[in-house]
Amino acid sequence: MLPHISATDSGAVYHALPPVAVDDDCDDELELTFDDSATDHFVVDEVVDSRIRWVYFMLGCAILLPWNVLITATSFFLSRLVGSPLRATFASYMTTTSSLFNVFALAHATATSKQSSPSRRVFWSAASVTLIIVLLFFSTFGYYQPSTFFFFAILCAISLAICVSYLSTATYAGASLFGAPYMQSMISGQAAIAVVVSVVQVVTSALSVWGSTPKAIAAFISNDGVGDGTAEQDSARTFFGISALFMICTFMAYAWMARLPAYKATVGILEENVKLEGALGSADETGGLVFRNTDQENLEERIQIIRVFKANIIYEFALAYVFVITLAIFPVITITIQSTNPNTHPLLFTAIHFLMFNLGDFFGRYICSFPRVITWSATRILAFSIVRTLFIPIFLLCNTVQGPSRDLPVISSDFVYMLLVGALGLSSGYVSTLCVLGASSLEHNPRLRQRREDVPIASTVAGFCLIVGLAIGGFGSFGIRAIICHCNPFMN
Structure with a gap:
């Protein structure tokens, strides 16, 4: 039987899936059988619209922009918490609480993804993120009680975190329908925005501490990193202002893309399903002309989510564990590590360390656009994820000293330390991208059994597991910090 060929307004060509899919790189031997309805499933040939890829690149930036802005503005938050007992654990509280609420919000967003328009979710969530960043921008112009500012920042x-949950589910679902090139573009955007923010932070930090004498640097360190807060304030103000402008640009770009025929032909099916749900619901309420069992439909949807979760459990566990390790170390532990050079200002050293991680993360995600460096084997990806556990003891051997210490650090080279931070970011971006691409790939993941309708669910569930990993890693950072404090009482 010849494959059925059809064209859409986007110019992409669709062809029927073959009756049997075999992945030579997969560790499981799985024979797939299909009935005559297999011709109803389609995959997209590699016809890529660069305009849509760039918009998804911007949406990827928008998804992780809030998190990166908060992380890189940690020094500003700490400067406003001087004198508060919450200052020492602020970073752990911020990462843990935001990740925890992100889990619950993402769970609700995933469960209700078929009852809400993706476009509407993107519009409202992007607008909300912009408003919150504007509030943070204005917070740099005033001074408040440390306890009040702590609760404001949290x-x-x-x-x-809640707004980004709804933004990410809608964006992942749309990108997954377009295919792997668009997913990879969105994932690269998530890392690229972190690099941009970090570059801005390094520049502003360098300008603010330019000309600092060794005596002033030593006084800054001995005073537990407490200065007048001007440098941190100016840097954060720049972050928040640029971020708000970027979110506005992203909002406008998505509004333009949503009107393209290619977008309507591909993602429009999700919009039509929502409209159909609403129409059927109205019919039930007004005249009972259409009889539906809503509970049964919800049950079937939950069964689909559970089925996809079980099928991709290896990918999902590997993805979650990547961020368990990353968040347990970065930035809660890494910001405590000081330069071994007394002439290097801690603010500049911290800014450079953020840049190194984000550069590594970006290149880790970017290299996944080259097929030669991609592996689709779920067990191999899981092994990569577990091996990253070694980063915990390695970073504990670095210069994690906040005061005088009798013991010299095992790793006392700033150059080696920065390489380690870059490796942490590189492995995080690379392995997490492999997990996301593999979990939602019809071509390379036989566990999906060629069900095209499972692709948006697979990508959304993977995103949920990512957030779970962030939450667990945030809690784990408390334990690792306790280990450091036990070994070095000057950090208390």
Whole structure:
């Protein structure tokens, strides 16, 4: 039987899936059988619309922009918490609470993804993120009680996490329908925005500490990193202002893309399903002309999510564990590591360390656009994820000293330390991208059994597991910090 060929307004060509899919790189031997309805499933040939890829690149930036802005503005938050007992654990509280609320919000967003328009979710969530970042921008112009500012910052972090949950589910679902090139573009955007923010942070930090004498640097260190807060304030103000402008640009770009025929032909099926649900619901309420069992449909949807979760459990566990290790170390532990050069200002050293991680993360995601460096084997990806556990003891051997210490660090080279931070970011970006691409690939993941309708669910569930990993890693950072404090009482 010849494959059925059809064209859409986007110019992409669709062909029927073959009756049997075999992945030579997969560790499981799985024979797939299909009935005559197999011709109803389609995959997209590699016809890529660069305009849509760039918009998804911007949406990828928007998904992780709030998190990266909060992380890189940690020094600003700490400068406003001087004198508060919450200052020492602020970073752990911020990462843990935001990740925890992100889990619950993402769970709700995933469960209700078929009852809400993806476009509407993107519009409202992007607008909300922009508003919160604007509030953070204005917070740099005033001074508040440390306890008041602590709860304000935590509330903003939680609000951003909730909004990003709905933004990410809608964006992942749309990109997964377009195919792997668009997913990879969106994932690269998530890392690229972190690099941009870090570059801005390095520049502003360098300008603010330019001309600092060794005596002033030593006084800054001995005072537990407490200065007048001007440098941190100016840097954060720049972050928040640029981020708000970028979110506005992303909002406008998505509004333009949503009107393209290619977008309507591909993602429009999700919009039509929502409209159909609403029409059927109205019929039930007004005249009972259409009889539906809503509970049964919800049950079937939950069964589909559970089925996809079980099928991709290896990918999902590997993805979650990547961020368990990353968040357990970065930035809660890494910001405590000081330069061994007394002439290097801690603010500049911290800014460079953020840049090194984000550069590594970006290149880790970017290299996944080259087929030669991609592996689709779920067990091999899981092994990569587990091996990253070694980063925990390695970073504990670095210069994690906040005061005088009798013991010299095993790793006392700033150059080696920066390489380790870059390797942490590189492995995080590379392995997490492999997990996301593999979990939602019809061509390379036989566990999906060629069900095209499972692709958006697979990518959304993978995103949920990512957030779970962030939450667990945030909690784990408390334990690792306790180990450091036990070994070095000057960190208490």
